[in-house]
Amino acid sequence: MSILLLKSMLSIVMVILAVNAMFTMFEAFGRDEKRHDIEKLKIIHKANGIIYIALYIFIAYFCLNYILQTKAELSPRAAFHFVFALTVIVLFGLKISFIRIYRQFYRHVKTIGLLIALLTFGMTGMSGGYYLFATEFGTEPLRKAETNRGNPAIAGIIVKTDPESIRKGKELYESKCYFCHDAYSNKKEVGPGHKGILKNPILPVSKKPATPENVANQLRNPYKNMPSFSYLLDEDVENIIAFLNTL
Numbered sequence: 156m157s158i159l160l161l162k163s164m165l166s167i168v169m170v171i172l173a174v175n176a177m178f179t180m181f182e183a184f185g186r187d188e189k190r191h192d193i194e195k196l197k198i199i200h201k202a203n204g205i206i207y208i209a210l211y212i213f214i215a216y217f218c219l220n221y222i223l224q225t226k227a228e229l230s231p232r233a234a235f236h237f238v239f240a241l242t243v244i245v246l247f248g249l250k251i252s253f254i255r256i257y258r259q260f261y262r263h264v265k266t267i268g269l270l271i272a273l274l275t276f277g278m279t280g281m282s283g284g285y286y287l288f289a290t291e292f293g294t295e296p297l298r299k300a301e302t303n304r305g306n307p308a309i310a311g312i313i314v315k316t317d318p319e320s321i322r323k324g325k326e327l328y329e330s331k332c333y334f335c336h337d338a339y340s341n342k343k344e345v346g347p348g349h350k351g352i353l354k355n356p357i358l359p360v361s362k363k364p365a366t367p368e369n370v371a372n373q374l375r376n377p378y379k380n381m382p383s384f385s386y387l388l389d390e391d392v393e394n395i396i397a398f399l400n401t402l
């Protein structure tokens with residue numbers, strides 16, 4: 156099972172935990188006459204919270220490890236995810252401290268709990284939910300699901316040769332590609348070296364024809380393990396290709 160699929164499944168479990176936490180909170184504090192034993196609800200709520208945090212740490216470990224290993228720039232979606240996750244853990248810490256230490260703030264605990272649940276829904280919808288949806292629950296590779304959207308703009312790229320485009324492309328390359336690729340050799344870093352990338356007949360890993368279209372495609376819907384740069388503007392992609400063409 157791919158790690159993304161595993162993470163997505165776990166995030167669904169986190170949503171279920173969040174719903175359960177909300178339910179136990181509402182049942183415990185929201186009704187005029189109580190239907191359930193409050194002490195029991197509290198125990199369920201607490202156990203729920205402990206499992207939630209355990210899963211959170213487990214998933215966060217994989218995410219951070221991935222970032223460390225690839226040193227990839229975060230895509231906008233990943234960046235949002237990161238901010239959401241950070242907010243959740245800070246809120247969680249506040250909530251616990253308001254229950255245990257700063258009791259004067261206890262009245263805020265319920266609102267914070269709700270916020271954590273809502274952020275969990277948002278995060279899962281945006282990441283795990285998106286992944287499961289786009290891959291038809293892990294049965295289709297993500298790349299294929301993304302390719303289906305098509306990107307007419309990258310069909311038939313004319314390689315620019317003016318110095319300005321090459322300069323901009325080089326800058327982009329140095330900020331986005333350089334962690335994983337060596338421009339001036341064929342030595343493998345994380346990914347293959349890029350010397351002569353557009354002069355060789357085929358691309359080094361996928362063995363597809365070395366056309367600008369296939370390179371652009373590699374950025375939009377990467378072959379295998381490279382992160383996607385689908386957020387780059389067409390113009391940026393063209394400039395990167397202008398630079399790659401000089402190697």
Ligand code: HEC
Nearest residue numbers: 225227331332335345346358359360361373378379380381
């Ligand atoms: C996080 C590391 C990483 C970053 C950043 C990265 N790549 Fe890659 N790239 C890879 C890996 C890994 C491969 C090889 C594919 C594989 O084995 O999964 C690859 C392969 C490629 C290939 C060859 C594809 C093929 O079909 O053989 C091209 C071209 C490429 N990258 C271009 C770029 C460009 C341009 C950028 C910057 C916009 C970039 N890469 C940023 C990791 C990265």
